Amino acid sequence: MPVAMGAEPAKSASTAAYTRVDKAKRTQNVIAAEPLTLADYLSRIADSGSRLRFSPNEVIFNQDDPSEYVYQVISGTVRLCRYMPDGRRCVIEFILPGDVMGFIESPDLPACAEAVSDAVLMAFPRSCFDRLAKSNEALRSQLLCHLSSNLLTAQNHMFILGCQKAKERLASFLLNFADRIGLVYGDRLDLPMGRQDIADHLGLTAETISRMISALRHEGMILVPSGQQIVLRDLVALRALAAES
Amino acid sequence: MPVAMGAEPAKSASTAAYTRVDKAKRTQNVIAAEPLTLADYLSRIADSGSRLRFSPNEVIFNQDDPSEYVYQVISGTVRLCRYMPDGRRCVIEFILPGDVMGFIESPDLPACAEAVSDAVLMAFPRSCFDRLAKSNEALRSQLLCHLSSNLLTAQNHMFILGCQKAKERLASFLLNFADRIGLVYGDRLDLPMGRQDIADHLGLTAETISRMISALRHEGMILVPSGQQIVLRDLVALRALAAES
DNA sequence: CGGTTGGTTGATGCAAGTCAACTACGGTGG
DNA sequence: CCACCGTAGTTGACTTGCATCAACCAACCG
Numbered sequence: 001m002p003v004a005m006g007a008e009p010a011k012s013a014s015t016a017a018y019t020r021v022d023k024a025k026r027t028q029n030v031i032a033a034e035p036l037t038l039a040d041y042l043s044r045i046a047d048s049g050s051r052l053r054f055s056p057n058e059v060i061f062n063q064d065d066p067s068e069y070v071y072q073v074i075s076g077t078v079r080l081c082r083y084m085p086d087g088r089r090c091v092i093e094f095i096l097p098g099d100v101m102g103f104i105e106s107p108d109l110p111a112c113a114e115a116v117s118d119a120v121l122m123a124f125p126r127s128c129f130d131r132l133a134k135s136n137e138a139l140r141s142q143l144l145c146h147l148s149s150n151l152l153t154a155q156n157h158m159f160i161l162g163c164q165k166a167k168e169r170l171a172s173f174l175l176n177f178a179d180r181i182g183l184v185y186g187d188r189l190d191l192p193m194g195r196q197d198i199a200d201h202l203g204l205t206a207e208t209i210s211r212m213i214s215a216l217r218h219e220g221m222i223l224v225p226s227g228q229q230i231v232l233r234d235l236v237a238l239r240a241l242a243a244e245s
Numbered sequence: 246m247p248v249a250m251g252a253e254p255a256k257s258a259s260t261a262a263y264t265r266v267d268k269a270k271r272t273q274n275v276i277a278a279e280p281l282t283l284a285d286y287l288s289r290i291a292d293s294g295s296r297l298r299f300s301p302n303e304v305i306f307n308q309d310d311p312s313e314y315v316y317q318v319i320s321g322t323v324r325l326c327r328y329m330p331d332g333r334r335c336v337i338e339f340i341l342p343g344d345v346m347g348f349i350e351s352p353d354l355p356a357c358a359e360a361v362s363d364a365v366l367m368a369f370p371r372s373c374f375d376r377l378a379k380s381n382e383a384l385r386s387q388l389l390c391h392l393s394s395n396l397l398t399a400q401n402h403m404f405i406l407g408c409q410k411a412k413e414r415l416a417s418f419l420l421n422f423a424d425r426i427g428l429v430y431g432d433r434l435d436l437p438m439g440r441q442d443i444a445d446h447l448g449l450t451a452e453t454i455s456r457m458i459s460a461l462r463h464e465g466m467i468l469v470p471s472g473q474q475i476v477l478r479d480l481v482a483l484r485a486l487a488a489e490s
Numbered sequence: 491c492g493g494t495t496g497g498t499t500g501a502t503g504c505a506a507g508t509c510a511a512c513t514a515c516g517g518t519g520g
Numbered sequence: 521c522c523a524c525c526g527t528a529g530t531t532g533a534c535t536t537g538c539a540t541c542a543a544c545c546a547a548c549c550g
Contacts, residue, residue: 082404084488090407092400105386105393110400140385141350147392148350154399155337155355159327161406162335162448166506195529203407208506210530227515227529243329411538440497450539455498472497472547 038100038142042072042124045132049122054115061102063112069123071102076119077192080111081200091201093153094193096180100146103129117192161203164242169202170212171241174222178232189230283345283387287317287369290377294369299360306347308357314368316347321364322437325356326445336446338398339438341425345391348374362437406448409487414447415457416486419467423477434475 042049051074054060060071063082078095092111095101101113133139160172178189191198195206202209213230216222221238223231232238287294296319299305305316308327323340337356340346346358378384405417423434436443440451447454458475461467466483468476477483 082400084408086488088408090404092403104396105390106397110397143389144392145350147389147396151349151392151396151399152351152355154396154403155327158337158399158403158406159335161403162445163329163333200407205507206529207508207531211506214530243331451497452499452540453538456538459498 036138036142038139038146039072039098041132041136041139041142042070042100042122045124045128046122048128049124052121052123054119054121056115056117058115060113060115060119060121061109063110064108065112067102067104067106067109068126069102070100070126070129071113072100072122072124073097074120074122076121077116078113078119078121079116079193079197079201080113082111089200090203091197093157094177094197094201103143103146116197166202166204166208167212167215168241168243169204170198170209170216171221171238172244173198173202174230174232175235175238175242175244183232187232188225189232191228191230281383281387283384283391284317284343286377286381286384286387287315287345287367290369290373291367293373294367297366297368299364299366301360301362303360305358305360305364305366306354308355309353310357312347312349312351312354313371314347315345315371315374316358317345317367317369318342319365319367321366322361323358323364323366324361324438324442324446325358327356334445335448336442338402339422339442339446348388348391361442411447411449411453412457412460413486413488414449415443415454415461416466416483417489418443418447419475419477420480420483420487420489428477432477433470434477436473436475 049072052060054076060078061069073095075097077097078101080092080095080101082090082092084090094116095113102109104110133143160169164172174189177191178187181189183189195209199206199209204212213222213224216238217224219237221232221234221241223233225231294317297305299321305323306314318340320342322342323346325337325340325346327335327337329335339361340358347354349355378388405414409417419434422436423432426434428434440454444451444454449457458467458469461483462469464482466477466479466486468478470476
């Protein structure tokens with residue numbers, strides 16, 4: 001079941017979108033029998049949304065902006081981040097095609113969003129989003145699932161930041177990212193974000209990321225055909241390192 | 246507006262419960278005008294809940310248990326934590342009187358809960374909780390607020406774990422905890438949890454917590470009349486350290 | 491009392507940060 | 521087409537903040 005993407009038939013996004021739908025389905029089967037996903041509902045109100053295009057590093061919304069829109073990433077990658085007054089940055093999470101962001105019951109947004117690569121997204125005004133939710137119970141339960149799943153992700157990440165060492169964090173990140181992407185081409189993983197982005201996501205420095213990638217490569221767990229591409233050669237060893245759950 | 250606590254009129258819990266209600270109100274005003282809080286709704290179905298009592302370190306539920314109950318802490322403190330296979334522990338968060346935990350749209354619980362001090366809680370079966378939610382729109386929007394607020398807390402904590410140094414983490418923790426408790430007696434803060442619990446919450450060791458407490462004391466930011474009690478003497482300096490937001 | 495547990499403090503080691511040099515691209519303009 | 525530049529990644533040398541290990545102290549309790 002393909003996701004209707006409004007006016008966006010971009011081929012690069014479609015495979016990833018399938019993955020996202022599958023994941024949403026896995027999450028939703030708890031309280032709802034209804035098979036429509038959050039993405040499906042968004043496609044229904046595509047008319048009231050606007051299609052936006054961003055270049056790398058362009059700001060999509062700022063921290064403490066009012067939460068007036070809900071966004072869906074159509075293609076490209078986005079990072080959610082928070083800055084400290086002195087410039088330290090924390091990348092809360094990466095948002096991939098098909099993902100929804102900006103939905104939170106808080107007057108202000110707790111983080112800012114920036115495009116990692118060229119990105120296209122749909123922006124839906126909260127008002128029209130809420131109107132649809134008011135009359136639609138299945139959508140509401142999807143929203144609970146959406147928030148729950150975000151919460152699980154966040155708690156999982158807290159665990160990584162609180163307990164794991166550098167190499168374990170990198171292994172967790174690679175596995176998690178591969179899982180989200182769906183490991184499309186064989187097992188070659190394309191990392192749209194730079195080392196610094198990964199570092200700020202894992203609470204490390206870019207140098208350490210570089211060193212840990214080299215370490216995993218020397219230990220034969222991964223191959224690095226080019227800077228942005230990584231092949232997960234030994235999933236078993238990587239999983240043992242990441243000690244998932 | 247006091248919270249009806251079912252059969253529990255414990256004086257130690259009531260002040261803290263007030264605080265929690267106020268906090269919930271602050272969060273909810275986004276999409277609902279209705280003043281009833283999650284705690285209020287829980288008190289309505291107090292009959293279908295069971296009152297449970299736990300001793301320090303007793304397990305309330307385990308990681309990967311099915312999520313069959315929603316809990317409300319009546320008195321005492323609870324810690325939510327996750328363990329790694331090798332025994333490393335991460336304290337996701339501390340749950341205080343009035344707080345609700347265990348509500349998540351996931352078949353299995355992502356963390357286990359243990360009593361920090363003697364604790365009394367109410368357990369509500371998910372089934373009867375869901376039944377009430379089905380017929381009650383205001384409750385549903387409270388649930389969205391509940392999850393949103395948990396998500397905000399989690400993202401805030403990710404920020405602390407990812408970016409801050411030991412002393413900053415401790416300052417953030419003390420301020421945050423003081424804020425949740427409501428700084429009941431003047432400004433003396435009673436910490437129900439031990440150093441190791443704080444350490445596992447902040448991604449540090451018990452020794453480091455001890456050292457940082459000493460450091461803050463020597464710098465005149467706090468007083469430590471007894472091991473469990475801390476007086477925040479210089480809120481300005483502490484906030485500067487924590488660099489809130 | 492002595493034993494146990496939780497907290498503090500000190501000495502030392504190490505993982506990751508910092509600083510800096512070097513390399514590899516990818517684009518731009520001559 | 522190559523020369524130039526700017527940016528991103530890698531690697532090495534050194535520093536440091538926190539962990540580790542261990543001794544000590546103070547409360548609490550049978």
